[in-house]
Amino acid sequence: MNLAMIGDRIVEGNQLGPEYLDRGLYFGDGVYEVLRSYQGRIFALEDHLARFARSMHEVGIHEPDIGQIRQRILRIFGQAGLPNAKIYFHLTRGSEPRNHTPRKGLLPNFFMTIGPAPDSTKDKAQGVAVSTFPDWRWKRCDIKSLNLLPNVLARMDAEKKGCAEAILVNEAGEITEGSGSAFFAIDAKRNELITRPLGHEILPSITRQHVIRAAQGSDLKVVERTLTPADAAGLDELFLAVTTKDIVPVIRFDGQHIRDGKPGFLTKFLIDRFAALVCQDEKTKTPAS
Numbered sequence: 001m002n003l004a005m006i007g008d009r010i011v012e013g014n015q016l017g018p019e020y021l022d023r024g025l026y027f028g029d030g031v032y033e034v035l036r037s038y039q040g041r042i043f044a045l046e047d048h049l050a051r052f053a054r055s056m057h058e059v060g061i062h063e064p065d066i067g068q069i070r071q072r073i074l075r076i077f078g079q080a081g082l083p084n085a086k087i088y089f090h091l092t093r094g095s096e097p098r099n100h101t102p103r104k105g106l107l108p109n110f111f112m113t114i115g116p117a118p119d120s121t122k123d124k125a126q127g128v129a130v131s132t133f134p135d136w137r138w139k140r141c142d143i144k145s146l147n148l149l150p151n152v153l154a155r156m157d158a159e160k161k162g163c164a165e166a167i168l169v170n171e172a173g174e175i176t177e178g179s180g181s182a183f184f185a186i187d188a189k190r191n192e193l194i195t196r197p198l199g200h201e202i203l204p205s206i207t208r209q210h211v212i213r214a215a216q217g218s219d220l221k222v223v224e225r226t227l228t229p230a231d232a233a234g235l236d237e238l239f240l241a242v243t244t245k246d247i248v249p250v251i252r253f254d255g256q257h258i259r260d261g262k263p264g265f266l267t268k269f270l271i272d273r274f275a276a277l278v279c280q281d282e283k284t285k286t287p288a289s
């Protein structure tokens with residue numbers, strides 16, 4: 001007889017609902033995305049869908065097709081009626097009794113939520129503190145997978161230290177990225193906007209891509225190179241980039257103030273350029289994107 005226990009209730013194993021058999025739960029066997037809208041338009045929808053398609057491909061989940069996912073996003077977004085929304089969705093390999101090898105023909109599980117995007121006005125105006133933490137993640141951080149335990153532990157450590165984000169540092173002593181954000185630094189003397197080059201060690205952040213776009217045509221030169229925590233703490237400005245909040249200035253790094261401990265001029269400049277770019281995309285894109 002197969003039995004299972006849910007809390008302190010014993011049930012027959014074969015009566016378990018699919019939510020208890022989801023491979024996402026046992027193995028983190030799935031991929032996800034987070035998008036947001038500004039003023040009633042989803043920002044960079046096609047970029048997120050392309051990244052999601054890539055994540056699916058890399059882990060060998062082949063359905064549903066991206067067109068169907070796009071339709072689902074637009075449907076929930078239309079129904080929610082939220083101008084500034086945060087949309088989360090994930091796709092797991094499916095539900096079945098726990099076994100590392102998935103059954104052939106298993107159907108993936110799709111799940112999505114939508115709610116108001118967080119208000120980042122205060123963080124943008126005042127900046128946030130960050131602290132470093134070892135990067136304990138696997139070697140394919142370019143895949144947006146549901147395996148987020150190292151990210152969670154890093155963020156918990158940051159919170160304990162009164163910080164908003166953990167900056168992950170790999171075994172070579174280099175910063176990779178935030179536990180849930182891309183990381184940027186500015187060398188004001190050289191007019192350099194510095195961020196780690198893409199690779200298997202970091203997520204190809206959509207915000208990172210658009211921050212780089214926002215810097216284009218300005219005096220800031222984009223330099224893709226690695227930084228150590230000591231390099232970062234000694235630079236003029238630091239900031240985080242993430243879909244839900246776009247650009248958030250960092251004013252304290254491992255307890256040390258960055259310059260005068262206030263959001264930097266060039267970071268503010270990029271926040272404004274990013275906002276302009278969002279407006280420009282709203283004007284030029286179709287309602288669906």
Ligand SMILES: Cc1ncc(COP(=O)(O)O)c(C=O)c1O
Nearest residue numbers: 180181182203205206207242243
């Ligand atoms: C580890 C990690 N890096 C970077 C990012 C930023 O990515 P995006 O700009 O696509 O939100 C995230 C966002 O969740 C993340 O979890």
